[in-house]
Amino acid sequence: MTQHPSFLAQASLLAGAMGDSLGAEIEFWPLDRIAHQFPNGLRELPQHQGIVGAITDDTQMTLFTAEGLIRSWVRGRLKGIVSVAGVVHHALLRWLCTQGVEATVTDADHVGLVEDARLHHRRAPGNTCLSSLGSARHFGEPARNDSKGCGTIMRVAPVAFGVPTGDIRQVAIATSALTHGHATGQLAAAAWAELLHSVFLGEELEQTAVRLLSDYRDLDNGSETADAIEAALYATRDGSPETVELLGGGWVAEEALSIALYSALATSNLEDGLRCAVTHSGDSDSTGAVAGNLLGLLYPDQVFEHPWSNQIECRDLILRLARDLVEVQDWSNEFTEEQFAVYPGV
Template sequence: MDGQDRVRGCLLGGAIGDALGAPIEFQSLREIRKHHGTDGISGYVADWRGKTGLITDDTQMTLFTVEGLVRADHANGSPAAGAGDAPVVEAVREAYLRWLDTQSHHASPPADLPHRTGRLREEGWLYSRRAPGNACLSGLHRHFPGPAPLGEPGPVNPDSKGCGTVMRSAPFGLVRAASDPRAAFETAAACAQITHGHPTGYLAAGAFAAIIAYLMSGEALEPAVHRALELLAGYPAHEETTAALRAALELGGPPSPERVESLGGAWVAEEALAIGVYCALAETSVERALLLSVNHSGDSDSTGSVCGNLLGTLHGAAALPPAWLRPLEGRDTIERLAAELA
């Protein structure tokens, strides 16, 4: 399997998991079972608009992360994953501001786009507001002087550790410096501070990017998580993220929604990461793992997205269920961005 297939798999897998979980994000497990049976959903279900296969802010922000990294690479003429490199952080922040524009003012691209225009900014389907996280929105409205040293509170929303850091951070592990997981970790953590300043929030993003980087280099998932834990231990304030990942690794017994829920609700970063990792490890089938990752009472689209990123990187795009790829919103755009990043 080549790197390009892993990149495609990561971005498409994350989008599939996001689209699976979106319609049931705010439903309890009891409600999911009431509406869809004991096993929960078994594929895409219609949202309140009667539509299926629609992505959320998780995939939107992931795509803008990709655009920021690609722009930084083109501008610098070098791989876009230096360890917290200021031009890379600024390029990613500018991309997030373009995402913010799509969420703030218009229902479609305006005739006269502002100076931050990028190709994604011109995609009309991205202008749908899909329950974006409050910290992501508020953080982007604030001045960002640059990231704090890792382990210290960041300058923006210093008490926020929401899952909005993790769900957008897989691309940092995909860039050409994936042979240096520490650089992927530190760049993801620095860029997470653009909106979330709690150390657990941004260190969880760093750990996720490092896991993706190890998978890109050919590691199996469990060893990749262990190696990311070794990296994580070198930073102050790692304890919450470390505990969550260790809980995911140590959770035994047959996979079930109840075991998923024992890891938390995934509204915070370390829990979303732990659930995504657990589900990707607990099931041998990509399809079953993705369904496990969304059939629970917590933040189903974020855990589905994280699990899909992991599985897609591990197995490549060919392993993703074709029935879920065909109706996926924005698939052509995701494929184009995957090619640019690869």
């Protein structure tokens, strides 16, 4: 049965948050420590900062990206012209405020998600995201660094659902460039957004991955992204932590892509896929979040049936943003007062 697009987007973002939460506490842990602490594997969401279901900067930034995309759509309808990257940048600067960091660009408004006190918690945000956003001089300005960290890919899922098909690659690259200047970081995020979008539209996962492998192999600067897709496709599909470790630690964008893709290919249900994605000695919350975005599309019913889904911090925000991200394209030019209050066209 075909699922409604907003339901699929909600499942994707909620499963991403589940993966984020599952991996948050064990980030950096070596495999022997994970095995000792969880001899039967991760069967429950571990407490992180004393909270079961805590989300990290991965989910926080995903939500602010989604909000920025929605507001860019509203602005485009109201003004007739919009810089999507500029409006998303505006949103990410509001996230920066929740982290207690003052930006050089100081005229970011304080409407929307930034008003929710639950998001004003530092959950080990990436230094590259903090420094690049904090030093930006203009909305939409690309970061002045050479980083390809996973901060590009862990927040890109909303682009797969809130941007027209032909614009996904460009928007993913432009919004990734707001924090990370390396071409591979940007292209890995773009490839992941395109993969999510294709699966969202009903394309088979492995077929999509093979197509993108060929596509990115032919792009300037695309070889590292293509290599990461190829590694995931041809790794032994035993789903073991040892095999995941061979794909990297997820610290850089192409490794996070590879681990997330492999976790979906090597497992056959949501929970096993999430467990596979986080059980390694690297950036477990980010790889869990990225994999969760895909696993949610593959197993949407399992997302809402799983007890973890009701434990996730800010679940209501995740579901609202995912729904509005898809449905904003159907809103009329005459926005309701309630809609405009939540997503002003600035």
